[in-house]
Amino acid sequence: MSQTQTSTRRLARRVGWETILAILLVVAIVAGNFLNKDFLTTENWANLLANFTEIALMALPLSLIVITNEIDLSVASILGLSSSLLGALWQYKMAMPLALATCLVVGALCGWLNGFLIVRFRLPSLAVTIGTLALFRGFAYIILGDKAIADYPPECADFGIGVVANTFIPRPFVLFIVLAVVFWVLLHHTTVGRSIYAVGGNATTARFSGINLNRLKILLYVASGVISALAGIVYTFRFSSSRADNGIGFELSAIAAVFLGGVTVQGGKGTITGVVLSLLLIGIVNNVLTLEDVANEILRIVTGSLLIASILVPNVIASARERWRVARQLKEVEKLSAAPVASQQHFI
Amino acid sequence: MTKPAKIPVLGRGWINAWFRSREASLVLLIAVLAVVTTALNPRFLSPQSLKDLMLNVSIIALLVLGQTVIILMRQIDLSISSTVGITAFLSGTLFIDHPGISSLAVIAVAILCGLLLGAVNAALVAWGKIPALITTLGTLYIFRGANYAWVHGRQVSAANVPGSFLAIGTSTFAGVPILTWIVLILLVVFSIGLRQYRAGREYYAIGSNPNAAVLAGINVSRRIATGFIISGAIAGLAGALWLARFGTVDATAGEGIELTVITSTVVGGVAITGGVGTATGAVLGALLLSVFSSTLVFLRAPAFWQQAFQGAMLLVAIAADAYLAYRHALRLRIKWRHV
Numbered sequence: 001m002s003q004t005q006t007s008t009r010r011l012a013r014r015v016g017w018e019t020i021l022a023i024l025l026v027v028a029i030v031a032g033n034f035l036n037k038d039f040l041t042t043e044n045w046a047n048l049l050a051n052f053t054e055i056a057l058m059a060l061p062l063s064l065i066v067i068t069n070e071i072d073l074s075v076a077s078i079l080g081l082s083s084s085l086l087g088a089l090w091q092y093k094m095a096m097p098l099a100l101a102t103c104l105v106v107g108a109l110c111g112w113l114n115g116f117l118i119v120r121f122r123l124p125s126l127a128v129t130i131g132t133l134a135l136f137r138g139f140a141y142i143i144l145g146d147k148a149i150a151d152y153p154p155e156c157a158d159f160g161i162g163v164v165a166n167t168f169i170p171r172p173f174v175l176f177i178v179l180a181v182v183f184w185v186l187l188h189h190t191t192v193g194r195s196i197y198a199v200g201g202n203a204t205t206a207r208f209s210g211i212n213l214n215r216l217k218i219l220l221y222v223a224s225g226v227i228s229a230l231a232g233i234v235y236t237f238r239f240s241s242s243r244a245d246n247g248i249g250f251e252l253s254a255i256a257a258v259f260l261g262g263v264t265v266q267g268g269k270g271t272i273t274g275v276v277l278s279l280l281l282i283g284i285v286n287n288v289l290t291l292e293d294v295a296n297e298i299l300r301i302v303t304g305s306l307l308i309a310s311i312l313v314p315n316v317i318a319s320a321r322e323r324w325r326v327a328r329q330l331k332e333v334e335k336l337s338a339a340p341v342a343s344q345q346h347f348i
Numbered sequence: 349m350t351k352p353a354k355i356p357v358l359g360r361g362w363i364n365a366w367f368r369s370r371e372a373s374l375v376l377l378i379a380v381l382a383v384v385t386t387a388l389n390p391r392f393l394s395p396q397s398l399k400d401l402m403l404n405v406s407i408i409a410l411l412v413l414g415q416t417v418i419i420l421m422r423q424i425d426l427s428i429s430s431t432v433g434i435t436a437f438l439s440g441t442l443f444i445d446h447p448g449i450s451s452l453a454v455i456a457v458a459i460l461c462g463l464l465l466g467a468v469n470a471a472l473v474a475w476g477k478i479p480a481l482i483t484t485l486g487t488l489y490i491f492r493g494a495n496y497a498w499v500h501g502r503q504v505s506a507a508n509v510p511g512s513f514l515a516i517g518t519s520t521f522a523g524v525p526i527l528t529w530i531v532l533i534l535l536v537v538f539s540i541g542l543r544q545y546r547a548g549r550e551y552y553a554i555g556s557n558p559n560a561a562v563l564a565g566i567n568v569s570r571r572i573a574t575g576f577i578i579s580g581a582i583a584g585l586a587g588a589l590w591l592a593r594f595g596t597v598d599a600t601a602g603e604g605i606e607l608t609v610i611t612s613t614v615v616g617g618v619a620i621t622g623g624v625g626t627a628t629g630a631v632l633g634a635l636l637l638s639v640f641s642s643t644l645v646f647l648r649a650p651a652f653w654q655q656a657f658q659g660a661m662l663l664v665a666i667a668a669d670a671y672l673a674y675r676h677a678l679r680l681r682i683k684w685r686h687v
Contacts, residue, residue: 071481117663121670126424126481127620131662134607138656145652244652252489255482265479297496304490311478319477 017262017314021277028281032288039291042168050161050170050238052283054079054231054247056276057176058254059261060183061224063275066258067187067200068217069267070118070125075228076250077136078110082232084140087149087242096156103229110136111225115218133251140244149242160237172234179227184272192216200267249300256307257282265311282306370617370625374632378639385643392646399525403517405638406527407432407586407593409631411609412616413531413538414582416630417575419613420542420551422558422622423473423480425576428583428609430491431465432602435587437495440504440597443513451513458588459581465491466580470573480576488606499599506595517592527589531631534582538627551575555622607655611662612637619669637661 032039058075065072082103089099110132117128162171169177187193198206199213207213236242261278263270285306286299385392411428418425435458442454465487472483506514516526524532542548550571553561561568591597616633618625640661641654 117667121667123666123670124620127614127666128663130607130610131659131666133659134611134655134662135659138653138659141652142650142656145650249489252485255485259482265482295497297493300489300493301497304486304488304493308472308476308478308483308486308490311482312472312476315477 018271018274018277021260021262021274021281025277025281025284028284028288032284032291035288036291039288044287044291045168046163046170048283048287049168049173051287052253052279053170053172053176053238054235055250055253055257056173056279056283057179057231057234058224058228058250059257059275059279060176060179060272061220061227062254063258063261063263063270063272064183064187064196065125065220065224066255066263066265067196067267067270068220069200069203070217070220071129071255072114072125072221072224073129073251073255074110074114074132074136075224075231075254076247077133077140078107078225078228079232079235079247079250080140080244081110081136081143082107082229083236083242083246084144084244086233086236087147088143090152090242091149096153100233103233104226107225107227107229107232108222109225110229111222112218114225115221118221119214119217137244137248140246144242144244146244150240152237152240156237157240160234160240172238175230175234180272180276187272196220197268200269202268252300252307253282253303256303256310260306260310264314278310370629371632374616374629374636378632378636381636381639381643385639385646389646392642397642399520401638401642402525402528403593404642405635406525406531407589408605408608408612408638409531409634410534410582410586410589411605412612412630412634413534413627414579415609415613416538416616416618416625416627417542417551418480418579419555419610419618419620420622420625421554421572421575423572423575424484424610424620425469425480425579426484426606426610427465427469427487427491428579428586429602429604429606430488430495431462431580431583432587432590432605433599434465434491434495434498435459435461435584436590436597436601437499437504437599439588439591440508443510444504444508451510451516454513455585455588459584462584462587463577463581466577466583467573469580470576473576474569474573492603496599501599503596503598504591509591509595513592514595515592517589517594527593530585530589535627535631542627547571547574552623555619555624557623607662608637608658609634611658611665614669615661615665617669619673620666621669621673624669624673633665 029040038044058079062072062075085106086099086103089102090096094102114125114129114132117123117132118125159171163169164171164174187196195206195211195216198209198211199216203213232247235246239246257279258270258275259265260282261270261275263275282303285302289299289302382392391397411432414428415425438461439454439458442449442457469480469483469487472478472487473480476483519526521529542551550561550566553564553566554568554571558568587602590601594601612634613625613630614620614633615636616625616630618630618633637658640657644653644657645651
């Protein structure tokens with residue numbers, strides 16, 4: 001093996017997914033600045049960050065779930081349910097703090113139901129969360145029908161659209177920053193985080209090394225439910241509106257962000273840093289396209305394509321690398337078979 | 349030497365086997381629902397209401413056939429609703445842009461378009477090695493987005509579509525709507541194909557155990573690809589028939605029906621874990637769901653309840669499947685205990 005080959009391989013290994021994402025992020029910011037002079041204004045950044053707060057919130061627990069090799073498709077429906085419930089409770093004159101707490105508890109129950117069905121009946125999470133995707137959205141429709149509740153007090157709207165004093169950071173986005181730090185510590189610096197990776201890497205070994213798989217999975221789904229409900233509250237306050245179809249289709253963006261962030265489909269890999277970077281990247285791309293007057297439907301196409309590309313590209317690279325490795329081995333075998341004595345010695 | 353433990357009798361003959369099958373319990377459930385609803389509202393069994401029921405179930409049942417092939421292989425196709433939307437509008441624009449075009453030509457183009465969209469999924473899943481869930485979730489939104497961009501707020505209305513084509517969606521033959529006949533013919537084709545032909549058995553084999561299927565010499569990638577192409581082509585046909593049935597089509601045609609289709613398939617006994625189920629069962633599942641929703645309508649339940657019930661039924665069906673599989677495994681263990 002020649003020296004150059006080793007060094008390029010070493011380089012390829014060292015350039016992680018996050019580095020690529022960071023480079024793409026810089027490219028996106030520079031391109032956005034070139035395309036539109038309004039891009040780097042504080043108003044635009046406040047808008048940009050606010051627009052993906054809900055998706056960013058949901059993507060955090062979702063990435064942990066995907067690392068354990070499961071999935072949660074019901075996040076957007078829990079968002080819709082929590083938003084509708086908040087509207088209904090507010091209409092029935094429940095005190096706001098109590099209504100908020102109820103929404104979070106209902107979110108936790110939704111997540112628990114997901115986790116319970118997956119763990120207790122050993123059902124595939126894909127099937128369960130497709131079912132609850134319909135079920136929770138159905139509950140939202142049962143609660144609100146086609147009504148819209150919009151008479152929220154001004155404090156709520158202030159929280160939803162206001163920014164932290166003297167910065168461009170929207171107030172709801174602070175929630176995301178705090179939770180991102182919490183999840184980063186949880187995943188990368190605690191035993192819970194290590195067991196999440198262990199479960200995703202090999203569930204059987206994880207079980208034999210004493211990890212309570214069931215409890216861990218239920219915990220993650222409950223976290224996902226609570227945070228999706230929180231995202232529902234944020235969404236409601238941001239638009240001062242509760243509707244049963246709030247946030248429909250958001251699961252696509254959240255899942256796209258998770259996979260683009262370098263969490264692998266096979267589980268066991270991925271970092272919070274990667275997911276945060278990919279969230280920012282998706283947010284910036286959407287913002288730049290919106291500033292360029294690109295229609296909403298094209299944004300959907302872009303998000304869907306990003307989701308597919310985020311898995312297709314690594315797969316293609318891996319299979320090309322594998323083909324190259326096999327070709328090199330074949331060449332070596334040929335070389336050895338050209339000198340029969342040497343090959344015999346080699347194999348003995 | 350002790351006598352071997354008595355082997356529990358699993359079933360005697362095909363009559364017994366049929367009564368134990370999922371199809372029998374579905375037929376029973378449908379019958380019970382029908383009786384209950386008729387008792388509450390006799391109009392349920394009127395010819396008009398039965399015709400409406402058959403028309404309502406037909407397009408879903410058609411899509412269920414394609415989804416059966418996919419789920420048998422332990423895959424999933426969420427993108428069918430978007431394919432239906434695109435091909436429905438495409439059929440409409442063909443009639444507008446080419447007056448006098450024959451209905452068969454339009455249906456053929458719709459099927460071809462669906463087939464191509466299915467081929468995109470097929471390539472990504474079989475050769476791109478992307479899990480079907482992620483591929484079809486992506487293409488669900490990509491196809492729908494493309495549809496919105498292309499349609500751009502336009503609409504095909506019944507006035508643009510020739511009466512002979514609309515007749516496919518409304519007229520009957522021997523008392524049964526033509527749409528239902530199409531479904532029945534395809535159901536026979538799919539049942540025989542899945543049961544008797546090598547290709548059909550290979551779908552089951554892949555779903556039961558993908559690794560074993562590879563070792564048995566099945567070209568798994570090619571099978572998975574043909575499955576997605578079949579599903580796409582069926583969705584294309586369903587799109588053309590959607591236009592025939594409803595006459596009016598805009599960019600939202602078919603939105604959200606993938607959930608109904610998957611729920612029907614799974615309620616019909618096609619296990620989401622692959623390898624188990626029949627086309628007949630899946631179509632009966634669609635019928636059950638359809639009867640159930642008309643029951644809700646006849647009982648004057650608000651329309652908003654439908655989706656929650658559908659989700660609940662899907663959850664109950666997969667939980668029941670898991671329980672039955674567990675029982676079956678237990679029974680097999682007892683059966684082989686004497687060995």
